[in-house]
Amino acid sequence: MKVITRGLTKPDFEQLSEFRYQMRRFERFSERAAQGEGITPLQYLLLLHIKGYPERDWATIGELAERLQAQHHSVVALVSRCEALELVARKVSETDRRQVEVHLLKAGERVLARLAELHRAELRSLKGALTIPQIDL
DSSP states (O other), rough: OOOOOTTTTTTHHHHHHHHHHHHHHHHHHHHHHHHHTOHHHHHHHHHHHHHTTTTTSSSOOOOOHHHTTHHHHHHHHHHHHHTTTSEEEEEOOOOOOOEEEEEEHHHHHHHHHHHHHHHHHHHHHHHTEEEEEEEEO
């Protein structure tokens, strides 16, 4: 059985492999950093996406589900775990009572600031190593 590669060359596969390797190394770094702060990698991402949501410092459960590429009910459970750690708080939206806003608390801000600084330093160390493969599509 012949495998069709649609014109991909050995160097194309090498670029893709290197890209995925560097992404995974960064991901593993991120997992360890989050665990070092006593939270899970998903909890870190939740905090990051709340703080990093465009044009405001909070996000809805639905928006977080999209950012995390997760199911709504899974994000509800994740938010509950972060609430128990006093990292975030839920607030019913004043403009649409059906929506729940998720806000960072001071402890969440502190953990996120420490982790974001570590991640920024790690990204700087990867400069040039993490490049998007140039594969003609």
